[in-house]
Amino acid sequence: MLMAICLVEGQPQLNKINNHYYQLFQNNLTLSAATQQCSNSPYQGMTGYLATFTYYEELAFLKTLPTAPIWISGSSDGDGNWQYSSGPESGLLYYNTLLDKCYTYCQFGDAVFDANRNGLVVSNGRFVPTSPTSTAYYICEWGGLSDPVVSQFDANNQILFTNLNDTSSFTATFVNYYDSSKTITCASVLIQTPNSVICKVASGNMKQGLFKVAVKAGASTYNIVSSAQPPWIISVENKMLETGGRIYIYVRNLYIDLFNKGDYKFLIPNIGANPVCNYESYNDVTGLLQCTPYDNINRWYPIVVQFQNVSTTSYRAAFCKSSSNITLID
Structure with missing residues (x-):
């Protein structure tokens, strides 16, 4: 069952899907000021960051958001390539405007090619390119900075894991959030760097949807959430x-x-x-x-x-x- 709450100003709210906390701030700041404010606002010993949304259920958790524009993580190179600008996913490709292709969860409207509109707000459930000098509300997120980062499953049956402390041994098991009978495991693992590996999935075994991911990297274990690239x-x-x-x-x-x-x-x-x-x-x-x-x-x-x-x-x-x-x- 999808858990949803009304996100309002006050204490950060826990999302039980990924165990991250979120808080809406209804004061208008520029993008850089909002990003800095999140970074300067620790919670329960965790460093904050401008919220990243990588799958539908993460944004749906923030039910009844105000219709006013709200800063979220995202920056553009002006040529249509969008990537995350904060948090553990910082630098991860987000959306390609030319191909009209979303690599994670994104709800962009029609094309915008404007180097001056390289910040991102969410408004009425849509992602809207906006000038970073504009002011808007913002959402801060806490959690996941030390967890592995999963690039959403790609069309080559490969899943990239980064932000690993130890790659001497590695296993990952994916269990569909809605149907535990649908699972994915790594048929083989290729070590890329001391901090990253590629999980190669057997042909025909890739699946769509949201997944709970159990990761064991060296002596460390993690329980995270990820999803396939959308259609x-x-x-x-x-x-x-x-x-x-x-x-x-x-x-x-x-x-x-x-x-x-x-x-x-x-x-x-x-x-x-x-x-x-x-x-x-x-x-x-x-x-x-x-x-x-x-x-x-x-x-x-x-x-x-x-x-x-x-x-x-x-x-x-x-x-x-x-x-x-x-x-x-x-």
């Missing part, structure tokens, strides 16, 4: 003019074990109906979906892929005519 719509191909015309959607990070059980939904808000999509072909992580057509293809965007509590919205996946060739990319 990514690569392209849409129009074959409606052909006999038995259809729309084809190429999607990555679906993981077929769950799709075959009907856990995914495709939504097209502008049409007000949901396309029926079936697999035409797939490998471990990439699916070619054949979908029922609609009269006006111009209304297909945005396209929403929904899995459990995760909703991925694509505003600008490549659109191809039937004569075009489609290349799948990472």
Whole structure:
């Protein structure tokens, strides 16, 4: 069950999913001032940082946030690449605007390419690029700075662990937060540096969703939470003019074990109906979906892929005519 609370000013509130604390501050500061204020505000012996949100349940925990803009972790290079700017995930890739690809949990709207809007606020559940000199409320987070950091599972069946104190021996077991029968283990482990390893997952065993992760690194043990990279719509191909015309959607990070059980939904808000999509072909992580057509293809965007509590919205996946060739990319 997802635990949610109303986050208001006062004492930091505990999220029982990851055992981190969060507090909303309803005084308006610039991004740098808010970041510094979190760093200068220890709680129960832990150093604070501007809150990082890496999966849906972490942000959903902060129920009934004010509609006013609130600073969260995130910075852009001005060319569409977003990364975390604070906390244990600092420097971890967040979102690529050009590819319309989210690497963790993110709810960006349409594209913003503006070097002056390289800070990030959350407002009405959406992530909004904002000038760092603007002022806004802010959320501080405590916990996890000494824990391993997991890069969300990628399309190559690899999971990167960093921030490890000892890599002389390493094991990790992933158990789905909602269904304990779904587990992932490392088929092999590759030591990258004295502080990082790659967990290689056997082909066909990668799974979507939120996971509790039990890590043993040397003599240290950790219990953390992580999730798979959300589904990514690569392209849409129009074959409606052909006999038995259809729309084809190429999607990555679906993981077929769950799709075959009907856990995914495709939504097209502008049409007000949901396309029926079936697999035409797939490998471990990439699916070619054949979908029922609609009269006006111009209304297909945005396209929403929904899995459990995760909703991925694509505003600008490549659109191809039937004569075009489609290349799948990472």
